[in-house]
Amino acid sequence: MPDPQKPIGVLFMAYGGPESLDEIPGYLSDIRHGRPTTTAVLDEITNNYRQIGGKSPIMGLTKAQVEGAMAQLNPPGEPERFKAYLGMRHWSPWIEETVGQMIDDGIERAVAIVLAPHFSSMSIAKYQAKIQAGLELYRGDIDFATVDAYYDADLLIEAFAARVREAVEQFPEDERDDVHVVLSAHSLPVRILREGDPYQDQLWTTARLIAERAGLREDQWSWSYQSEGRSPEPWLGPQLEDHIPTLHEERGVDKVVSLAIGFVSDHVEILYDIDIEAQKAAKAMGVTLVRPPSLNDDARFTRLLAELVEGRAAEEGWIDSDVRAASAGAPSMPMPEGTASPV
Numbered sequence: 001m002p003d004p005q006k007p008i009g010v011l012f013m014a015y016g017g018p019e020s021l022d023e024i025p026g027y028l029s030d031i032r033h034g035r036p037t038t039t040a041v042l043d044e045i046t047n048n049y050r051q052i053g054g055k056s057p058i059m060g061l062t063k064a065q066v067e068g069a070m071a072q073l074n075p076p077g078e079p080e081r082f083k084a085y086l087g088m089r090h091w092s093p094w095i096e097e098t099v100g101q102m103i104d105d106g107i108e109r110a111v112a113i114v115l116a117p118h119f120s121s122m123s124i125a126k127y128q129a130k131i132q133a134g135l136e137l138y139r140g141d142i143d144f145a146t147v148d149a150y151y152d153a154d155l156l157i158e159a160f161a162a163r164v165r166e167a168v169e170q171f172p173e174d175e176r177d178d179v180h181v182v183l184s185a186h187s188l189p190v191r192i193l194r195e196g197d198p199y200q201d202q203l204w205t206t207a208r209l210i211a212e213r214a215g216l217r218e219d220q221w222s223w224s225y226q227s228e229g230r231s232p233e234p235w236l237g238p239q240l241e242d243h244i245p246t247l248h249e250e251r252g253v254d255k256v257v258s259l260a261i262g263f264v265s266d267h268v269e270i271l272y273d274i275d276i277e278a279q280k281a282a283k284a285m286g287v288t289l290v291r292p293p294s295l296n297d298d299a300r301f302t303r304l305l306a307e308l309v310e311g312r313a314a315e316e317g318w319i320d321s322d323v324r325a326a327s328a329g330a331p332s333m334p335m336p337e338g339t340a341s342p343v
């Protein structure tokens with residue numbers, strides 16, 4: 001029987017990123033499962049990181065998110081109910097090693113949550129597999145309860161919709177009706193659709209809920225993927241840097257708000273792929289592009305993380321709480337015309 005006096009572990013997981021340019025080859029090798037990276041791709045990616053300050057900000061931002069959530073999970077002056085841990089999928093602190101640390105600390109029950117709201121066999125499932133690998137490697141027996149997705153959670157939608165509103169308000173009042181909002185997420189290989197992966201349906205549900213909450217007209221927003229991988233197979237599209245010129249040429253759009261909704265913190269796929277690459281494509285067409293900050297340590301988002309953890313622990317009967325995660329699956333919703341991806 002687990003000891004109810006012991007704190008419940010909370011394993012926060014994120015993608016991870018290099019802390020310096022020297023770390024990029026090792027980081028890429030992990031992402032690419034040890035497949036060699038050509039010098040041209042290594043140089044290109046190193047140059048991208050150089051342009052955003054020589055390192056990924058993901059570690060600092062993730063720590064701030066964890067602190068925000070933990071402040072709610074362990075109110076000051078009360079006994080420690082939860083103990084926080086942080087593990088990264090592609091860089092240190094590695095998820096497997098963090099699980100080893102949890103075993104050493106005597107954690108018996110834990111909630112695991114990925115700092116990404118949408119489930120895919122190519123993302124969340126891989127983080128979860130690393131937990132199992134850590135338990136096997138360090139021979140532990142922690143009872144893990146996972147939060148699998150929270151793409152339609154009310155606080156997530158509200159936090160993203162607030163970002164949209166703030167960005168639209170950066171345009172003069174008499175121009176705001178003409179602003180077009182592009183919501184995007186990391187592309188994945190097209191084959192995931194044939195495999196029945198829920199990723200795209202979940203993304204589209206999040207997008208539609210945000211658009212509704214932000215009060216956007218049907219013709220005032222559209223969907224795009226971004227940051228497709230460098231591999232020969234087809235990836236989901238359209239890509240952001242192609243989509244913006246298309247919006248301009250076909251619909252006369254010249255004011256764009258670009259918000260990534262598959263990520264919850266700023267990192268290279270936003271700071272380079274949107275702020276530099278997509279911004280360049282926009283400027284070349286005379287399009288003004290505004291990119292609001294990612295959720296980062298937004299109080300609504302950290303509150304959501306805490307509520308999801310509490311809700312999951314309550315579901316397991318580990319704590320008494322009437323807090324329940326608002327992540328139950330909503331029906332998938334149709335997208336505005338002309339935004340469907342090829343299957």
Ligand SMILES: C=CC1=C(C)c2cc3[nH]c(cc4nc(cc5[nH]c(cc1n2)c(C)c5CCC(=O)O)C(CCC(=O)O)=C4C)c(C)c3C=C
Pocket residue numbers: 015016017028031032033045058116120122123186187188189228229230231262267268269
């Ligand atoms: C939903 C899935 C993915 C998310 C979210 C994601 C975030 C993310 N990716 C990088 C940096 C790189 N990713 C790269 C390749 C790559 N990424 C995903 C999926 C997600 N990434 C896949 C499936 C792949 C292909 C892996 C393979 O086997 O080749 C790469 C490598 C170079 C490339 O292919 O472009 C980089 C670099 C960051 C920084 C990030 C968010 C934190």
Ligand SMILES: [Fe+2]
Pocket residue numbers: 031
């Ligand atoms: Fe990636």
Ligand SMILES: [Fe+2]
Pocket residue numbers: 186227228229269
């Ligand atoms: Fe990527």
